[in-house]
Amino acid sequence: MTGSATIYHNPRCNTSRTALKLIEESGAVPNVIRYLDTPPTHDELRTLLADAGLEPRQAVRHRESIYKDLGLADADAETLIAAMVQHPILIERPIVVTEKGTVLARPAEKVLTVL
Template sequence: MAKTVTIYHNPRCSTSRKVLGMIQESGVEPTIVKYLDTPPSHDGLRKLLDDAGLRPGQAIRRREALYAELGLADADDDALIDAMVANPILIERPIVVTDKGTRIARPAESVAEIL
């Protein structure tokens, strides 16, 4: 079982709430980062994505209206990260970090791999 767990959480997201519940049911009380209120820095988000083995285009919410409004379809990695930091609603959620790895927990059950 993971010793430390951090969840980048959006309380309004049903998947994020489900993952938080799964973490707590495993007996771990995670550090909760409400990333809409306190988004990661550019370097911090890049590290999270690198640790998860993801490129920025794999961690951005393409269905958010803002994605199209900002014209991000052809943006490079740095521009995508800048957009996610400036508009954290664009960050796919939840991101879970444990001593066993970092994942975007979608589907929610995938969090079990790193608990």
């Protein structure tokens, strides 16, 4: 593939690193957004999730302690999005956007569907 791919990336995450490697190996030019440092806005996150066909509950990291601390188990979609924007560690990663679509690349090989 030629072109570009935007990856919402956490360099400490093995799955995210693997997805980035697959993007690079495909020939795409990665635009790396370290979402912990530069989180998406509320509207950007809502759009990313919609484009990936995901509900907020499908893209929130349930195992993070902040998830339990904030009592998000029964939260509605808008509350989850607001929590993910305020605490980006709650955003499941990596999310990859290309001209072919948007995907939550878990497992990392799912990135191949948009490359």
